[in-house]
Every structure is written in structure tokens, then in C-alpha cells.
Amino acid sequence: VPDDGRSQRLVGRHVLVTAGPTHEPIDPVRYIANRSSGKQGFAIAAAAARAGARVTLVAGPVNLPTPRGVDRIDVESAREMAAAVKGALPADVAIMVAAVADWRTSTVAEEKMKKRGSAPPALLLTENPDILASVAASAQRPPLLVGFAAETQDVILHAQEKRLRKQVDWIVANDVSGDVMGGDANAVHIIRADDVVSLPEMPKEDVARILVERIADALA
Ligand code: CTP
Numbered sequence: 001v002p003d004d005g006r007s008q009r010l011v012g013r014h015v016l017v018t019a020g021p022t023h024e025p026i027d028p029v030r031y032i033a034n035r036s037s038g039k040q041g042f043a044i045a046a047a048a049a050r051a052g053a054r055v056t057l058v059a060g061p062v063n064l065p066t067p068r069g070v071d072r073i074d075v076e077s078a079r080e081m082a083a084a085v086k087g088a089l090p091a092d093v094a095i096m097v098a099a100v101a102d103w104r105t106s107t108v109a110e111e112k113m114k115k116r117g118s119a120p121p122a123l124l125l126t127e128n129p130d131i132l133a134s135v136a137a138s139a140q141r142p143p144l145l146v147g148f149a150a151e152t153q154d155v156i157l158h159a160q161e162k163r164l165r166k167q168v169d170w171i172v173a174n175d176v177s178g179d180v181m182g183g184d185a186n187a188v189h190i191i192r193a194d195d196v197v198s199l200p201e202m203p204k205e206d207v208a209r210i211l212v213e214r215i216a217d218a219l220a
Pocket residue numbers: 018078096097098099100101102128129130131132133146147148149150162
């Protein structure tokens with residue numbers, strides 16, 4: 001559904017988006033999570049669909065409706081997200097907005113853990129696969145690979161370092177020290193090899209629209 005005359009710039013393109021948190025199970029009733037709402041990633045998927053792209057949205061557990069024209073794959077854990085992303089490739093651009101849990105428990109209890117009057121359990125953690133870095137290193141690496149970076153300090157510096165470390169084309173950095181996570185507005189810096197584009201705080205839908213325009217420019 002075109003939203004204005006010059007908006008169908010991604011027709012024929014496949015856009016892959018990840019969004020939301022992941023949940024890492026501890027036992028049948030408990031999990032490790034984070035504050036991601038999925039709003040920014042869903043807004044990007046919606047904007048890409050409005051621009052005419054075929055959009056695959058790999059979504060962690062969120063409470064959001066599927067944007068019109070978007071193929072949605074729901075996942076829970078980081079490892080499920082990694083598998084869904086792999087299965088959705090190839091793509092012309094991948095935008096990894098998800099706040100993937102960095103750690104999961106090294107084992108998942110089969111039964112609910114009980115207090116039993118004893119000491120609290122110590123959770124032994126193990127690192128999750130880095131989905132973005134493995135897509136970057138894969139044979140199916142999209143021509144344009146975009147990561148997000150949630151930082152609470154030295155935002156641009158940390159994001160520039162992340163861009164190089166993960167070997168991605170762009171990192172969209174946001175300062176999450178305020179109430180960005182779960183909120184409706186975002187202020188981001190688009191970190192590229194040769195420049196940094198800093199946008200003022202605006203609704204997540206507007207961030208999405210500008211980012212999709214920049215992506216269309218880059219793919220053109
Ligand atoms: N990411 C990912 N898989 C992970 C962790 C992160 O794909 N296991 C992706 C995110 O979707 C995001 C980017 O990597 O696009 C940066 O995530 P971030 O959490 O900022 O980076 P980390 O490498 O996990 O570093 P940090 O220690 O700052 O959390």
C-alpha cells in the first residue's frame with residue numbers, strides 16, 4: 001500500500017528484519033529476558049513493506065500486531081532466532097534490531113525449580129550465538145547488513161567499535177539510558193564506514209521511514 005508517490009523504492013527486494021527480545025528458558029516457568037518492546041523493529045518492517053519490499057520479520061516474544069504485508073516468524077530464544085534468520089536468507093538487506101539475550105543458562109531444568117528451604121540456585125550462564133556476526137561471516141551475507149546497538153554510555157564510540165568488530169555495513173546506535181526501551185521515541189546515530197548521521201529524537205515510525213529511505217538510496 002503506497003503511502004506517497006515516491007515510496008515504492010524497494011519493489012523486488014527481500015528485506016529481513018529481527019525484532020524484540022529473546023527469552024532464554026531457565027525451567028518450564030521461568031526465563032531470562034530484557035526490556036525490548038519490538039516497536040522499532042516492527043516499525044522498520046512496516047516501513048519496508050510500505051516501500052514495496054518482501055519483508056520477513058523474525059520476532060521474539062512481543063505484544064505487537066503483524067504489520068500489513070509482512071511475513072512474520074515468531075521465535076522465543078536466541079538459538080531459535082538464529083535458525084529462523086538462517087532459513088530466511090538470502091536477502092538484499094538484513095536489519096538486526098532484536099535485543100538478543102547475550103546469555104542463556106547452560107542447562108534448562110526439566111521440572112520447575114523448587115525452593116525446598118535451601119540456598120538460592122546459582123544460574124550458570126553460557127554465551128548465545130551472535131546472529132549478526134554469523135550472518136556477516138556467512139556465504140549468504142546480504143549486500144547490505146545493518147546492526148543496531150543499544151548503549152548507555154559513549155554511544156557513538158562503542159557503536160563504531162561494534163561496526164568494525166561485527167564486520168557490518170551500518171550500525172544504528174541508540175542511547176538506551178533513558179526510556180527508549182519500550183517507549184515510542186528514539187534518537188539514533190547511523191554509523192557508516194565514512195560518516196555518522198545523527199537524527200534528533202523522533203517517533204520510532206519516523207526513524208523507520210528515514211532508515212528505509214537511506215537503505216533504498218544504498219541499494220539503488
Ligand atoms: N546481536 C545478535 N546476536 C547476539 C547479540 C547481538 O545478532 N547474540 C545483534 C543485535 O541484534 C544488534 C547487534 O548485534 O544488531 C548489537 O547488539 P548489542 O547487544 O549492542 O551487541 P553485543 O555484541 O551483544 O555487545 P554488548 O556487550 O554491548 O551487549
